[in-house]
Amino acid sequence: MKKMILILGIILALCIAGKPVWSQCPTPVPLDKSSVSGAWQGAYSSEGQFLSFTLQLREVDGKLQASLNIPEVNAKNVVYKTRVCKGQELHLTHSTGNASIEFIGKPREGGSMSGKVLFRENGNVISQEVFTLKKLEKSL
Numbered sequence: 001m002k003k004m005i006l007i008l009g010i011i012l013a014l015c016i017a018g019k020p021v022w023s024q025c026p027t028p029v030p031l032d033k034s035s036v037s038g039a040w041q042g043a044y045s046s047e048g049q050f051l052s053f054t055l056q057l058r059e060v061d062g063k064l065q066a067s068l069n070i071p072e073v074n075a076k077n078v079v080y081k082t083r084v085c086k087g088q089e090l091h092l093t094h095s096t097g098n099a100s101i102e103f104i105g106k107p108r109e110g111g112s113m114s115g116k117v118l119f120r121e122n123g124n125v126i127s128q129e130v131f132t133l134k135k136l137e138k139s140l
Helices: 002-016
Strands: 038-046 048-061 063-072 073-085 089-096 100-107 113-122 125-133
Touching: 038 113, 063 089, 089 113, 100 125
Parallel strands: none
Antiparallel strands: 038 048, 038 125, 048 063, 063 073, 073 089, 089 100, 100 113, 113 125
């Protein structure tokens, strides 16, 4: 009984002192927008094929703007809505009518990025694929 009271007392003290020690995680470092700005080149999978694409990221008024070129589908300078989520994850979304495509990835040291591509119709994911990118030395 004394042991149980001691354990409950320790847990109570930890909770009163703030967040429990086991739930504390470091705060994610904000994304350095200038480090990801520039031209990226790579490919994504779609229906069993790999399609090449280029991504141009620009920082404008403290926000990232994205445009993509996908030569195989004649898409040039298509503007994507850009969000930066916790953990430096980028979400790039383009919608047309009831269909959308979303690239979700995290830039890595050394200038690479990989992640998933979600194809949606009427808000439902109809296909999930992958992509990979490498940052180019010079802008396009």
